[in-house]
Amino acid sequence: MAHQITTVDVPLRERAYGIEIGSGCLDQVAEYIRRLTKLTHAVVISDSNVSDLYATKVVEQLQAAGARVDLAVVAAGEPSKSIEQAHALWQQMLDFRADRKSVVVPVGGGVIGDLGGFIAATFARGLSMIQIPTTLLAQVDSSVGGKVGVNLPAAKNMVGAFWQPRGVLIDIDVLQSLPEREYRAGLAEVVKYGVILDADFFAFLEANLAGLNGRDGQVLTEVVATCCRLKAIVVANDEREETGLRAVLNYGHTFCHAIESLSGYGEFLHGEAVAIGMLCASRLAAKMGRIDPALTRRQHDLLTALALPVAVPDLNHDELISCMRRDKKVEHGELRFVLPSRLGHVELVGQVDEADVRWALADQA
Numbered sequence: 001m002a003h004q005i006t007t008v009d010v011p012l013r014e015r016a017y018g019i020e021i022g023s024g025c026l027d028q029v030a031e032y033i034r035r036l037t038k039l040t041h042a043v044v045i046s047d048s049n050v051s052d053l054y055a056t057k058v059v060e061q062l063q064a065a066g067a068r069v070d071l072a073v074v075a076a077g078e079p080s081k082s083i084e085q086a087h088a089l090w091q092q093m094l095d096f097r098a099d100r101k102s103v104v105v106p107v108g109g110g111v112i113g114d115l116g117g118f119i120a121a122t123f124a125r126g127l128s129m130i131q132i133p134t135t136l137l138a139q140v141d142s143s144v145g146g147k148v149g150v151n152l153p154a155a156k157n158m159v160g161a162f163w164q165p166r167g168v169l170i171d172i173d174v175l176q177s178l179p180e181r182e183y184r185a186g187l188a189e190v191v192k193y194g195v196i197l198d199a200d201f202f203a204f205l206e207a208n209l210a211g212l213n214g215r216d217g218q219v220l221t222e223v224v225a226t227c228c229r230l231k232a233i234v235v236a237n238d239e240r241e242e243t244g245l246r247a248v249l250n251y252g253h254t255f256c257h258a259i260e261s262l263s264g265y266g267e268f269l270h271g272e273a274v275a276i277g278m279l280c281a282s283r284l285a286a287k288m289g290r291i292d293p294a295l296t297r298r299q300h301d302l303l304t305a306l307a308l309p310v311a312v313p314d315l316n317h318d319e320l321i322s323c324m325r326r327d328k329k330v331e332h333g334e335l336r337f338v339l340p341s342r343l344g345h346v347e348l349v350g351q352v353d354e355a356d357v358r359w360a361l362a363d364q365a
């Protein structure tokens with residue numbers, strides 16, 4: 001059966017690639033990979049939830065297309081993004097007799113994309129990779145841009161590389177099996193793209209609440225394609241996070257990281273903390289006179305309509321602020337934030353007054 005496919009180009013000169021987005025396109029995974037690689041040997045990497053749902057289907061189809069295929073399955077969850085897990089996978093790659101002609105195919109959420117991508121970047125000094133992201137967060141964020149890596153016990157995403165895939169295949173239908181909270185957490189990053197880069201897209205989200213809440217395939221195809229297109233533009237202009245442009249993607253994330261690290265692992269999903277963090281950043285921008293408070297209200301209403309949390313949890317504000325002073329965007333302990341100047345546009349703002357940050361944390365109106 002023919003599927004309607006939307007293609008988004010990621011223009012990175014010799015590393016350029018396309019993202020193909022469609023409903024049911026996982027059926028064509030073998031043809032897709034064969035177009036981009038020789039497909040003699042594939043190593044599919046997945047997690048314990050996604051393996052039975054989708055990865056085994058990918059394996060079967062690649063085998064049916066005549067490829068030698070191995071499957072490596074790791075435990076679902078963030079703890080698998082570790083150097084110990086990477087080490088175990090490197091060993092498995094040896095057992096699989098993977099070589100420079102093998103293609104690595106991570107099938108899963110951001111954890112599998114980052115971990116599998118890290119294996120692709122490092123084993124035998126780098127193998128081809130095709131990403132098959134299966135969470136909304138992975139489809140709109142982590143599978144675009146080439147950042148791969150693992151966590152250290154005390155520092156998330158501290159060891160890794162920039163390693164671009166040969167291609168990304170996004171089947172919108174896989175989002176139907178996502179747990180509700182995971183789905184909604186992904187929507188927070190979707191809203192973020194509207195605020196930072198595209199006022200029309202923000203309005204599209206406001207106008208399509210029923211489709212978003214009901215996981216309508218057409219709405220989701222449009223959403224995922226737009227987010228990939230927006231992130232691709234940012235990444236193409238700042239592939240290795242050198243010019244500062246890529247920092248716009250961190251809107252809401254300085255507050256988010258502080259909330260995540262103080263509330264303890266597991267309390268909030270990343271996207272949930274992003275929702276709260278974006279509203280803090282927006283209140284901060286309003287307090288500094290950069291935007292009208294009505295823009296904060298608009299984000300609040302959209303996030304609430306998508307059933308995302310919006311209230312700052314009961315955490316110590318001194319501790320939140322010292323956490324933010326250690327954020328990676330901070331230089332010499334100076335508080336810096338990505339703040340909106342209007343809907344669809346943000347700027348990195350330095351020398352922010354601590355009193356204003358406290359105000360943004362406290363004011364919940």
Ligand SMILES: NC(=O)c1ccc[n+]([C@@H]2O[C@H](COP(=O)([O-])OP(=O)(O)OC[C@H]3O[C@@H](n4cnc5c(N)ncnc54)[C@H](O)[C@@H]3O)[C@@H](O)[C@H]2O)c1
Binds near residue numbers: 138174
């Ligand atoms: N590389 C980047 O640029 C980048 C950007 C953002 C986030 N990340 C990373 O992404 C990770 C988070 O990704 P995530 O939110 O996708 O988490 P995840 O990979 O842990 O997936 C969330 C949960 O959903 C399950 N799942 C995945 N797809 C499913 C499906 N279709 N149906 C049912 N269940 C499914 C998974 O097994 C897991 O339990 C973090 O480690 C973060 O650091 C990386």
Ligand SMILES: [Zn+2]
Binds near residue numbers: 189253270274
């Ligand atoms: Zn994020």
